[in-house]
Amino acid sequence: MSLVEAAFREHRGPLMATLVAELRSFDLAEESLQDAFAAAAQQWPVDGVPRRPAGWLLSVARRRAVDRRRREETLVRYLPLLITSPGEAPERDDSLALLFACCHPALGQESRVALTLRFVAGLTVPEIARLFLVPDTTMAARLTRAKQKIRTAGIPVRFPAPDDLPGRVSAVLSVLYLLFTEGYRSYRDEVAGEAIRLARMLPAEPETTGLLALMLLQHSRRRARRRDGQLVLLADQDRTEWNAAEIAEALILLATPGVEDGPYRLQALIAAHHAVDQKDWVSIAALYQQLDDLTGSPVVRLNRAVAVLEAYGPQAALELLEGLTEQMPRNHHLPAARGEMLRRLGDHEAAAREFTHAAELAPTATERDFLIKKAETGTG
Amino acid sequence: MKYALLMYSVEKSWAEADEATREKVYAAHGRFSELLASRDAERGGEELALSNTATTVRVQGGEHLMTDGPYAETAEQLGGFYLVEARDLDEALEFARHLATVEDIIEVRPVVEHPAG
Numbered sequence: 001m002s003l004v005e006a007a008f009r010e011h012r013g014p015l016m017a018t019l020v021a022e023l024r025s026f027d028l029a030e031e032s033l034q035d036a037f038a039a040a041a042q043q044w045p046v047d048g049v050p051r052r053p054a055g056w057l058l059s060v061a062r063r064r065a066v067d068r069r070r071r072e073e074t075l076v077r078y079l080p081l082l083i084t085s086p087g088e089a090p091e092r093d094d095s096l097a098l099l100f101a102c103c104h105p106a107l108g109q110e111s112r113v114a115l116t117l118r119f120v121a122g123l124t125v126p127e128i129a130r131l132f133l134v135p136d137t138t139m140a141a142r143l144t145r146a147k148q149k150i151r152t153a154g155i156p157v158r159f160p161a162p163d164d165l166p167g168r169v170s171a172v173l174s175v176l177y178l179l180f181t182e183g184y185r186s187y188r189d190e191v192a193g194e195a196i197r198l199a200r201m202l203p204a205e206p207e208t209t210g211l212l213a214l215m216l217l218q219h220s221r222r223r224a225r226r227r228d229g230q231l232v233l234l235a236d237q238d239r240t241e242w243n244a245a246e247i248a249e250a251l252i253l254l255a256t257p258g259v260e261d262g263p264y265r266l267q268a269l270i271a272a273h274h275a276v277d278q279k280d281w282v283s284i285a286a287l288y289q290q291l292d293d294l295t296g297s298p299v300v301r302l303n304r305a306v307a308v309l310e311a312y313g314p315q316a317a318l319e320l321l322e323g324l325t326e327q328m329p330r331n332h333h334l335p336a337a338r339g340e341m342l343r344r345l346g347d348h349e350a351a352a353r354e355f356t357h358a359a360e361l362a363p364t365a366t367e368r369d370f371l372i373k374k375a376e377t378g379t380g
Numbered sequence: 381m382k383y384a385l386l387m388y389s390v391e392k393s394w395a396e397a398d399e400a401t402r403e404k405v406y407a408a409h410g411r412f413s414e415l416l417a418s419r420d421a422e423r424g425g426e427e428l429a430l431s432n433t434a435t436t437v438r439v440q441g442g443e444h445l446m447t448d449g450p451y452a453e454t455a456e457q458l459g460g461f462y463l464v465e466a467r468d469l470d471e472a473l474e475f476a477r478h479l480a481t482v483e484d485i486i487e488v489r490p491v492v493e494h495p496a497g
Contacts, residue, residue, distance in 0.1 A: 106469055153490050154381040156468035164470060 003049050004041045011054045012037075012122050017094035019061055020101070021157045026119060026147045028065055036061035094157070095120065096201055101150060101157040103172040111146035112175045113182075118143055121179070121194040131182055131191070169202065173211050173264065180215050189222050210265030213250040217271040220246035234274060247275050266291040281311035298327040306337055314341040332361035336371060352376075382423060382491040383464050383472040387483040388456040395430060408482040415478060416464060421471075425462035456485055463491065 012033070019029035036057045050056035102115035117123045117131070129139035149155070160168040176195045183191030196219060199212040224241035225232055254265070254272055261269070270287050273280060288304035301324060309317035318341045324334055339354030355375035362368040397405070416422035431450035438445050450457060462479070466472040469488070476486040 104469070106473070153488075154383075154466070154468045154472070156470050161470065161474075163474075 002041075004037060004044055007040065007049075007053045007057065008037055011057060013120065014095050015054065015058055015061065016119060016122070017096075017098035017157075018058060019065070020098055020119070021094040022062070023065055024157065025151065028068060029061075030119075031068065032061040032065040033057075035064040095198075097158045099172060099198060099201075100160055100168055101155055103168070103175045104150075104155045105167065105171050106153060106155060107146055107149060109174075109178075111142060111149075112171070113178050114139060114142050115146050115150075116175050116179060116198075117191070120198065121191065123191070131186060131188065165203075169205060169208065172202065173199075173207060177211055177215070177264070180218075184218060184222075187226060189219075192219055192222070206259065207262040207264050209253050209256070210262060210268045213253040214264055214268035214271055216246045216250040216253075217268060217275050219243070220250070220275070242275075250275070261290060263291060263294055266294070279310070281307055285311040298324050299331075302328075302331075302334055302337060305341075309337075309341055309344070314344040317341050318345075330361060332358045332363070332367065332371070334358075335361065336374075339374065381466060381468065381472075382493060383466055383469075383475075384489045384491055385425075385462040385464060385472070385476055385479055386458055386487040386489060387460045387462075387479065388485040388487065389459045389483050390455050391430060391457045391459070392455070394459065405482055412462075412475075412478055412482070416462070416475070421464045421466060421475070423463040423465050425460065427460040428458060431457040459483070 015033055015036075016029055019033055020026055023029050023032070039060050040053075040057060044050075099116065099120050102120055103112045107115070114128055114132075117128045118125065123131075125140050125143065126136050129136045132139065176199050179198075180192050180195035183189065183193075183195065192215070196212065196215050199208060199215065202208045220243040221234075221237060221241075223243070224237040224239070225234075250268065251272060254268055266287050270284055270291075273284050273287075285304065285307040288300065288307050292300050292304050301320060305317045305320040308320055318338065321334065321338055321341075328334060335354040335358035339351045339358060342348075342351035342354060352375045355371050359368050359371035359375060362371055413422060434450040436447045436449065436451050438447075460483075462475075464472060464475055466475065469490075472488050476488050479486050
């Protein structure tokens with residue numbers, strides 16, 4: 001890796017944040033920063049790397065921004081504000097301010113995620129488009145619209161006011177978790193890692209800490225969850241491949257009791273049970289019940305029922321599944337779970353019917369074959 | 381930046397409100413005006429008469445067509461607006477949150493400011 005590439009990796013994010021905060025324009029910040037890195041690629045190999053690379057890059061980017069604005073002949077009155085002494089390093093890290101702007105509740109959820117990936121995580125438009133399975137042009141248009149709204153509506157690039165903070169933090173958390181799950185789902189470890197890095201920067205509130213712990217626990221299994229391009233189920237994973245340091249960090253984060261456990265912290269506590277291989281199903285079922293009460297999500301109810309099956313047996317578990325079919329008629333996990341519960345009750349005929357139905361709904365051939373086999377043997 | 385705070389309410393409930401209810405709403409608007417004044421943020425605003433007094437004009441096939449009533453016949457109707465000067469969207473939204481305790485729906489729209497001259 002060249003010195004300029006190394007500087008790009010290290011400084012791009014914070015510099016982008018500082019420039020957006022100063023220039024109040026994503027486009028201008030992006031273009032000027034590109035200019036500065038291009039200048040570095042030319043000058044550093046000849047003149048040597050400056051003593052403070054970030055400061056050097058920032059002052060070059062600012063000068064280029066002034067040039068560009070002068071060419072545009074707009075906002076001339078701001079020019080004196082932008083010309084500062086050369087070599088001055090960024091005084092503060094504006095990354096958080098930029099993150100809060102990208103995740104502003106006045107923007108749609110899709111725009112928030114796209115903006116965060118583009119301007120905070122530094123992914124390219126084609127990379128983001130691939131992640132969300134949309135054409136490049138669609139993603140480019142979405143970003144343009146979002147940038148336009150930030151500018152025209154006056155969405156501020158700064159740390160939110162104290163009164164606004166709880167709502168704004170929770171908007172950021174949901175974007176970070178989506179970023180993480182998208183990265184996790186598509187095996188893009190660096191995207192998932194970026195979500196973790198950003199979560200670390202936020203003030204340490206219980207739900208932030210909970211989300212960080214949850215992501216660390218899932219991320220710690222990245223090496224073990226894939227073998228020869230195939231997904232490896234949790235139970236079959238080689239635990240020595242798990243990242244012990246990340247699991248330890250998550251457990252320490254969770255050791256401080258929360259005042260009131262929020263959804264992220266509860267999910268992290270459940271994940272922690274799986275990470276330490278102590279299948280305390282009674283505790284897991286209790287955590288799922290709290291999460292169920294908080295979220296009312298049918299997926300949570302299903303997971304709760306599976307925990308209850310292990311903790312209290314099939315009858316209690318089956319009762320929890322009542323009414324779920326209407327809420328998620330296409331979900332194959334639901335009839336599969338019901339089949340397992342019926343099988344344990346000894347009703348093999350009904351169990352086979354549920355497994356067959358689950359097989360019909362299964363999205364992948366692997367799962368379909370697995371469920372058909374369960375339906376046929378009736379023994380699991 | 382300048383913003384318009386557009387207030388939408390279920391018209392029927394306002395039309396049928398008794399005197400005491402109306403007084404309470406007007407008092408709340410009075411307090412909101414004071415908040416704006418304390419921040420030097422008020423740039424104007426009006427209450428609009430009920431939408432059944434509206435006349436909508438459009439050109440169709442080269443002719444001016446007039447219809448009795450508002451542009452969109454919805455339960456919620458534009459009932460008034462404030463023009464405010466705010467530092468950024470966050471401050472404008474703070475004003476909107478105050479207003480939302482009085483009116484049903486507040487739409488916050490940035491005002492396009494054309495350079496002078």
